[in-house]
Amino acid sequence: MxxxxxxxxxxxxxxxxxxxxxxxxxxxxxxxxxxxxxxxxxxxxxxPNVFARTLRTGRTGVLALVVPDADVPYGDALAREVVHAAARQGYRVVIEQDATPPLGGDRNVPVDGVLLSAPLAPAELVQAQVAAGRPVVLVGGEARDGRCDQITVDAARAAEDATAHLLRAGRRRIAAIGAYPTASAAVPRACTVGYQRALRRAGLAPVPGHPLPTSRHRRADGYRAARALLARPDRPDAMFCYSDPLAIGAMRAAFDAGLRVPADVAVIGIGDIEEGRYSRPTLSTVSVDTGFLAREAVARVAARIDQPDAAVTEITAPHTVLPRESTASFG
Missing domain, CATH: 1.10.260.40 (lambda repressor-like DNA-binding domains)
Structure with missing residues (x-):
């Protein structure tokens, strides 16, 4: 029973x-x-008895987690945390990917609210979800225009902290990988701001041509960008990558170029994906508290479901630089 x-x-x-x-x-x-x-x-x-609540309230007891890009570094961990946090409140979760028409358009998945994983989400995806008339909470991106509740990540500060870590490790020719060719995603833009701010504070200028754009944040993109960088006569002594998958690809490029990480080139990413904890060398990264993101996001969407006209709120999740083998100091 x-x-x-x-x-x-x-x-x-x-x-x-x-x-x-x-x-x-x-x-x-x-x-x-x-x-x-x-x-x-x-x-x-x-x-909790979801079906009893559905009969009582007319709600489905289902939330949607929309992941607009499979390359979101902490997507798997965030999904697990969201499912756990939602279950505590009696909700089930369906996960959709790249749902520019609201939740697949014609499929019309019946949900009470939407959690939109926002780090790489274009504005039109956000607008489509809002236009559908469902309660929406943005999870993990930069602050938007105030129409939706949001659990933000201070990507500019995270990038600044990652770059500052490389500076403290004695690196001076620090390249950046991961800016988008267009201005469609807020987080890469914010990472660029933080990277440049850290260099200016140290009295340094970015390596010419940086930050280096990539079309996506996949391992292959990091590999290609790093191969081009490391083939230059004035190659960098460190690479700050806007995601952990980019950084994993960059480390492989260094290995294929006959270079040692971190002795010849240090590498740091953002996201704290599990792969980075077991790579060789282990990957230094900026870790965002995904448990905090999930708990606050579910709490906000549940509150929004109960009070659709409540004031919009914005909460910033904490982050931490995790030094590992890929950025060890000289000497």
Missing amino acids: ASTLKDVARLAGVSVKTVSNVVNDYPHISPAMRRRVDAAIAELRYR
């Missing part, structure tokens, strides 16, 4: 209302109380 709210409350030694507040991620709950209730939920394998 499935566990109920009463079963969870009894095991945790709290009221049913407290369990409901935790499940619905309401604020003003102490961390200790949340851990206590979460432990009881896990032990009993409690799942």
Whole structure:
């Protein structure tokens, strides 16, 4: 027999209302109380009754996570965290990719709200989702025009921190890889701003021709860009890549060019994908708290579903530079 709210409350030694507040991620709950209730939920394998809520409210109990580009560095981790956070509130999640017509247009997937993974999302994709009339929360991109709730990432600051890390490691000819040929994506633009700001603060100028544009943020794009850079007589001694997949490709290019990472060229990315933790050398990166992104995004879309006219909110997720073997200091 499935566990109920009463079963969870009894095991945790709290009221049913407290369990409901935790499940619905309401604020003003102490961390200790949340851990206590979460432990009881896990032990009993409690799942909210989505179907009962659908009958009661007329809602589907389904959220959509739209990933506009498979190359979003932390896409897999974000999807896992979103599914987990949504389940705690009684929602299921469908995942769509590159859904410029709202959720596939003719398929008309019935959902209560949309979480749009925004780092590389063009403006028209955002506009299409808003025009569909569903509650929308942008996850992980730069701040937009204030029409949607957003859990932002300070990409400019993340890029500045990554470049500053290379500077502290003794690197001075720092190239950048990952600017888009057009101005269609906010995050690459912001990364360029942060990269250039860090160099200016150090009294340095960007390597000529930088940041180097790539059409996508795939490993192959990083490989091609780095091969071209490293073939120059004035090759850089460090490469800041706008995503971890680009950085993985860049490290392979260095290896194929007979160079050592980090002795000859240091490499850092953004995203903290699992591959970078097991590459050789391990990849230095800027890690964004995907758990925070997911929890806040689900909480915001749930609140927006309940209160469609509430004021738009914007929350910035924390990030951390994770130094690994690919940027070890000289000497």
